[in-house]
Amino acid sequence: MEVTPPFFLKNALQMKNNIIHYCNIKNNEVYLDGKKLYTGAEEDFLSFIKGVYKSFGLDYPKFYKMDTLCKLAIASSSILLNGINKEIDPNMAILLSNRSACIDVDIKHQESISQGEGSYASPANFVYTLPNIALGEISIKYKLRSENSFFIFEGFNPEFLIEYGNSLTQLGKSSSVLCGWVEVIENEYNAFMFIIKPEKGIELTKENLEKLI
Amino acid sequence: MKDRIAITGMGIVSAIGMNAAENLKSLKDNKHGISKIEHIDTTLGDKILVGEIKKTNHELEDILGLPSLNNFSRSSMLGAIAAKEAIIDAGIITEGNTKIGFINSTTVGGMDMVERYYNDFLEKKEHQHYIEVHDAGSNTDLISEHLGINGFVTTISTACSSAANAIMLGARMIKSGRLDQVVVGGMDGLCKFTINGFNTLMILSDTYNQPFDENRKGLNLGEGAAYLVLESEESYQKRNKEPLAYLKGYANANDAFHQTASSEQGDGAYLAMKNAFKVANMKPEQIDYVNAHGTATPNNDLSEGRAMVNIFENKVPKFSSTKPFTGHTLAAAASVEAVFSVFALRENLVFPTLNFEQNMKEFDLTPQLELEEKEISAVLSNSFGFGGNCSSLIFVK
């Protein structure tokens, strides 16, 4: 039976969630747990992320078919999950967010159907015109059948991710949560993926998340 | 009882009615809303049937009393109409209410306006204001402003399971005490973006959709919006409001198979249903009626059927898909069908699956074919979205 313990008992009952690992991809750089692992020289996002893919040996040919959002989500989650060298919790929930959903591929699709008589929509584009496909791609790659959701906010919303992420572990739904802000629109991008778990790590607070992103 | 969340209001617009009463009447009268598309000029017009709401955007503006210069997309107008009905039905005040939230969902957002004026945007200034509200979040903001909701507001975008996930999040926020009341659901208007996209996946039918039928050809797209008002026990008791029904179970799981197809055995669907039963602390045999996702695509009905056979251990209760009435309303589907599930509970009715002719060869499952009066105490509602996002909800009296 799903029971929410009274607030004052919550912390006493179990260890709080902490940020146990995190990955950043922004400003042409890739960081894992705060350590810079890669710098790319490319000016455009697509070339940069392809460089990241190759450099980290991600070896996942489906990557090339993905839209910009899924490429960024797969790259950042792969670097994070591959880099922590531990077995991945099969019921790790996924909680992603951003501001622009999957706008790049939306535009591509829109353009392809606006050519008048010669319009041909591309199924390979259309399947990506939903931000939650990124959840699907991560789930497929890591065989996760856990709970997942994608939220749209005006800007990075650490309080929401903390509250929602905590409720997932405290209600016993998941043993850990992969949280993220994965935003890309044309050549502006910022990916911040982090895992929270009731284990030793960086304290899960709004201030810390704002510092780490 | 803290293990269930009260539903104190509902609102809905769909191809079978502009409010809850109209929708219920159509369901009882076997009156579906599937037809040729009238309000969108598309080259596919003759090749598909849709669940279109036969109101122009001007007529929707009039219903809402909007000024002629406004930022509402068709999706948002449908959303605002349905959300308003839900709030009035619940009898709640939004002004000065800090413990009310709005959790919306959409796949289209402002796309229907943007695609209409896309080619003009650079030359003409008069429609450029729609660019600001292209994204999902802005549309939600417009509606929450219109409704006077200033508390927690967010948008979920997980394809066809979006509204179920909005309902789930709302329930959790009530349970955690973060909110006392929350308006939850989804909205999506028809637009070329969606029509062309689904067409290129070759899953649209050129005839009336036939869920769970051996010869099903695909889905009919639909449009609509629907919202529930979820409320805490303390809140509705304080104001002496009798709930319409209760949300007892809910769960979400990923199928982890393909971006747009479901796994053969419906793993994600099975897990979502299984976990919903766990949350509800109920057994499958307690379900009196299943409102299936039943889109009539070859893929969904096969995997959903298999998942149902597995979870109910071959004793599948009465089930139907109401998509032959409304079409597949995408982000609104789960909330449209949540409203229908509450109807089933309150009216003690099992709704039929229209257009059915022949059983699927893979299993021995026949959906409900006639409107039937039956004591209904618990309903399971499924919504499975692209990206493998599977959600199930359980409603009780």
Next chain:
Amino acid sequence: MEELKIELKEKIIEALNLEDMSIEDIKDTDVLFDEGLGLDSIDALELIIILDKDYGIKLTDSKDGKKIFQSIETMAQYITDHRTK
């Protein structure tokens, strides 16, 4: 038909984003789907679009694609027999 086969290989590599492949990597009789080149159902739909857009062949049932898209060989043969462009 040799020219057509090369054309098809080029189109497939481009349309299906097979970045790490070149024309030499695809043999005429290689199985395109599943274990072969690893193409999936969405790729099949893309090929159906190519058939229509570039060769004027309209396939109304996506299931027909399975036979036609077995290999470059079968594709080229089908197009030669049915093309209207």
